[in-house]
Amino acid sequence: TQLLEQSPQFLSIQEGENLTVYCNSSSVFSSLQWYRQEPGEGPVLLVTVVTGGEVKKLKRLTFQFGDARKDSSLHITAAQTGDTGLYLCAGAFQTSGSRLTFGEGTQLTVNP
């Protein structure tokens, strides 16, 4: 059983469209991180959210942590071809420090 469920698994959109990726769990996390991974490279950290209800913005990307700290979402406004990649959410438990539990990822393709 996957501890962190991401949806959708695959997403193909046109440039300029908006999209939302979801990350859900039945577990409570002390923090949740979003990463972006491109082919042949390791994941790169986009954001860390730690407080329930927290919203963080990174240019056209908006990240939200659920009030109960069990779920999160990533919203991209006016997607660009450069946004193409694998988006991974990862949760950390209070006692596990920097050890992360990853979701299976959302493969985003933005077409010109």
Next chain:
Amino acid sequence: DAGVTQSPTHLIKTRGQQVTLRCSPKSGHDTVSWYQQALGQGPQFIFQYYEEEERQRGNFPDRFSGHQFPNYSSELNVNALLLGDSALYLCASSTEFYSPLHFGNGTRLTVT
């Protein structure tokens, strides 16, 4: 400032063989974690090393072992390779128990 470096980048082994993967952490980082990422999945935590000792371990068999050296670099060893061990092996470094992870670009292991 070099980030996390891993070697080799690609490796092909035969079932039953043994393999050693290497990782140099980002400058200033003292904690090294190893993750296995199968094709189309998110990374799975293998173990974490700090002060030359295994601090945490994920759900991987004893065939997976590691080591951390006094200069904080690390090795991942896998014995008796199985076809299912084919994956991208990611090394991540951090400092302090709750700090964000910095990932290397991984070693792609193929077992035939």
